[in-house]
Amino acid sequence: MTRFESVAEAIGGTPLIRLVKTGLRPRIYVKPEWYNPGGSVKDRAALSMLRRAEADGSLRPGGTVVETTSGNTGIGLALYAAHLGYRSVIFTSSSISKEKRDLLVAHGAELRLVDAFVPKTHPDSLKSVADRFVAETPGAWLANQYDNPGNPAAHYVSTGPEIWADTSGEVTHFVATVGTGGTISGTGRYLKEVSGGSVRVIGADPATSSYSGGDGSQKFIEGAGHFVHPLAEEDVWPESLDLSVIDEYSAVDDAEAIATIRSLARTEGILAGGSAGVALAAALRLAEGLTESDTVVVLLPDSGRAYLSTYYNDDWLLANGFRTEAGSVVGDLASE
């Protein structure tokens, strides 16, 4: 489909693009999710959560869409809230990049900056401040992507079926990062069901993320992984994540993820974001042990355009402890 009667209809249907320069035996296809109107995979979840809230009456005409995020979900929610005629209020930390702030404002979102660096349960945390706002504001609805079943459901009904149809059922391995877990849980569950359990689902994870056994300290890659506030009493994983779908995790450090996307841009001509680098690095490692009869699909959540001043910038890399040689990242000083 290339003709749509509204922006909401233009979500999904992202292509599969085969990588032709890897020299590896299996077919490797990437699924660039920046082909969605809001520029990321989170458009799917944003519209799905909004539509469900409308259907169950928790979001009514004149209502306010609320979320705590500095990232792609906020942009998707702001975009579709504008399209559907709702006010949107996004609670976020003041460390959010100027580009992201400007994108939210461009779609008419009201930004509420919350500075406190405290665990979620603290009364000054982003979550607590947003919860109070929702309780005090008539017609306000909190999307809460981490625990909202509309998030994985979006991928069960769209991302999974697209991959199955576009590979004519040949997909053998699906690789994705895990943030809220919506993407991997919904897509993975569909692919497992439709293939009778034969598709293997690999959770690509930043090396310090607690999903794959890291210590939960956050490094640079945004969107992927699960990180724990140093003062948090417990590490609570999202309800959007269905652990039974993930066959194995593959941990990737930031230097490898960044080196992978920089190489992708220069060899294949595909400009992807940092979490895409985590997924692709895991997929390339996996593919080394596979054969010509395998087809690997790797989901790339967003584009490299949002990271030109970071991962694609040599000065930023050096200032942040990465070692570079001839424009390539060759290591992470912190891990050496």
Ligand code: PMP
């Ligand atoms: N990468 C990026 C850049 C993201 O914004 C997100 C969403 N948090 C993810 C990966 C992970 O997607 P999900 O929340 O569906 O697990």
